Amino acid sequence: MSxxxxxxxxxxxxxxxxxxxxxxxxxxxxxxxxxMGVLNIAHAAFYMxxxxxxxxxxxYLGNFWASLLISPLIVGALSLLMERFLLRGTxxxxxxxxxxxxxxxFFILGELVxxxxxxxxxxxxxxxxxxxxxxxxxxxYPLYRLFILGFSFFVLIGIALILSRTRIGIIIRxxxxxxxMVDVLGINIPAVFSGVFAGGAVxxxxxxxxxxxxxxVYSGMGLDALNDCFVVIVVGGFGSLWGALIASLMIGQLKSxxxxxxxxxxxxxxxxxxxxVLIVKPTGLFGEKE
Amino acid sequence: MRNRRVYxxxxxxxxxxxLLPQFLPEIYVHRVTEILIYALFAVSFNLLFGYAGLLxxxxxxxxxxxxxxxxxxxxxxxSTPLLLTFVIATFSGMVPGLVIGxxxxxxxxxxxxxxxxxxxxxxxxxxxxxxxxxxxxDGMGVTRPDLHLFALGSISMRSIENVYYLTLVLVAIGxxxxxxxxxxxxxxxxxxxxxxxxxxxxLGYNVFLTRxxxxxxxxxxxxxxxxxxxxxxxxxATSSVDINMSMTCVFMAVIGGTANFLGPVLGAAFYxxxxxxxxxxxxxxxxxxxxxxxxxxxxxQGGLISLFTTERVRLLVSRWRR
Numbered sequence: 001m002s003x004x005x006x007x008x009x010x011x012x013x014x015x016x017x018x019x020x021x022x023x024x025x026x027x028x029x030x031x032x033x034x035x036m037g038v039l040n041i042a043h044a045a046f047y048m049x050x051x052x053x054x055x056x057x058x059x060y061l062g063n064f065w066a067s068l069l070i071s072p073l074i075v076g077a078l079s080l081l082m083e084r085f086l087l088r089g090t091x092x093x094x095x096x097x098x099x100x101x102x103x104x105x106f107f108i109l110g111e112l113v114x115x116x117x118x119x120x121x122x123x124x125x126x127x128x129x130x131x132x133x134x135x136x137x138x139x140x141y142p143l144y145r146l147f148i149l150g151f152s153f154f155v156l157i158g159i160a161l162i163l164s165r166t167r168i169g170i171i172i173r174x175x176x177x178x179x180x181m182v183d184v185l186g187i188n189i190p191a192v193f194s195g196v197f198a199g200g201a202v203x204x205x206x207x208x209x210x211x212x213x214x215x216x217v218y219s220g221m222g223l224d225a226l227n228d229c230f231v232v233i234v235v236g237g238f239g240s241l242w243g244a245l246i247a248s249l250m251i252g253q254l255k256s257x258x259x260x261x262x263x264x265x266x267x268x269x270x271x272x273x274x275x276x277v278l279i280v281k282p283t284g285l286f287g288e289k290e
Numbered sequence: 291m292r293n294r295r296v297y298x299x300x301x302x303x304x305x306x307x308x309l310l311p312q313f314l315p316e317i318y319v320h321r322v323t324e325i326l327i328y329a330l331f332a333v334s335f336n337l338l339f340g341y342a343g344l345l346x347x348x349x350x351x352x353x354x355x356x357x358x359x360x361x362x363x364x365x366x367x368x369s370t371p372l373l374l375t376f377v378i379a380t381f382s383g384m385v386p387g388l389v390i391g392x393x394x395x396x397x398x399x400x401x402x403x404x405x406x407x408x409x410x411x412x413x414x415x416x417x418x419x420x421x422x423x424x425x426x427x428d429g430m431g432v433t434r435p436d437l438h439l440f441a442l443g444s445i446s447m448r449s450i451e452n453v454y455y456l457t458l459v460l461v462a463i464g465x466x467x468x469x470x471x472x473x474x475x476x477x478x479x480x481x482x483x484x485x486x487x488x489x490x491x492x493l494g495y496n497v498f499l500t501r502x503x504x505x506x507x508x509x510x511x512x513x514x515x516x517x518x519x520x521x522x523x524x525x526x527a528t529s530s531v532d533i534n535m536s537m538t539c540v541f542m543a544v545i546g547g548t549a550n551f552l553g554p555v556l557g558a559a560f561y562x563x564x565x566x567x568x569x570x571x572x573x574x575x576x577x578x579x580x581x582x583x584x585x586x587x588x589x590x591q592g593g594l595i596s597l598f599t600t601e602r603v604r605l606l607v608s609r610w611r612r
Contacts, residue, residue, distance in 0.1 A: 115577065
């Protein structure tokens, strides 16, 4: 059975869009992990909350663009509270404690979503500006997906510029490599931690908002994203932003082309990729620290 | 002195557990059987978490393999002696244990947690998709075979009381084996490696092999728990390899207390009884559980069992006297 080349291109394009979406979620996770040593499992719940808030705001205000602003703000505020009142006490208690704690919070947030919004899945309408298709390789391609691609690319450039060109970025990169030393130099590390944590949550919520019209809003989306993010940060290497980008794009391609190749085993591929990377290089493609 | 107390307590517990079906209604015997099976699972988890300092987020992988292997034997080879089935199912946990352990025990902390989780998700995907063998998420029902003992004739497993006794014996063997394992030099070196792996390796311990061995041993216990679970439920589905099953043993062990050998047992009992009670009040059992879990991680890091330890009791008494 051979499919026309357009099908492969189409799927590959789809994989690119999905990969960028996963990158938006995983980027916050990997920076927090590299800097604070906290593997924040609740991060995927921020993504899910972002999507649910997007749904509610779109329903009540009738405007998708408002949700792109409001939803990340709410989630960011929530993450600040969580960092300040739950997580901060555990930094001295070891990483396993934080894993357990964020795991519990992931659970609570997931259940709260089910209580507040129910277990039905929701469709968020595509904003009118990007509704419709454009011709692409002789087929129609949804315009909204191109918006996702453009938006996430824009955010990627933004993160890269902030990290490499601003003073805050220098402090963050220094804190990733040695936070104690930065603390001694007179920089308020707890405040930087809070800020980075909230920044990561905002990124996850943004991803949730723009994902909402693309893959609908459902109560299992947190867990699905969590799986992909785990694979991304393990393959890319803990704390590496570029590793996360490349791994996300790989996962996107693997998922979308894998479905064409052996549909039944598509969900197995990403774990195989992870296993292969771990065998060849246990710290991930771009990871340095053990 | 301490040892004598431990033996005394254990003896009383065993006698009580043996007498239990005589004065408890059948429905509770069901519940206690379930508690015993989960207790074994939680103990095998805590062997890794509490003693080896490794946090596996995908421990259901090994539980699920034991469950599926025993279910397949029950279904396709019903004439296999029951105890042989348990032995095969227990040791079948070795196969994924050898692979997963080989790649995961080289890593620590979050790496270890994620890699075990990934392997569990992989096995979950296989169980979900290989429908011709596993029936996917529909699951498959099996029939409990009777226990044939050479001299004593056969014991019917249709009565829950006999199921309870067999489960009790096997779980007791498993937990005792775990206890004795920790008393061996290997068991001590597991704790030594947890405390400081670099120093242990300078002293000549093979860090990798020590962790590998404890991972395999924990896998045996988890597979036995999985096999018992299928034997008890007469049913297996992807829910025995899914992430909820992995989470369940984390919850049980942490709530019960991971610094104490019997903490996970208490945790399993508390978890299941608490679940019954909360479920009768509200349908949002999971959020109550999540909040309990966060509170325990934040404030009672020794888990529930630390509330009963002698130091704590002494402290309370002295406070009360003052």
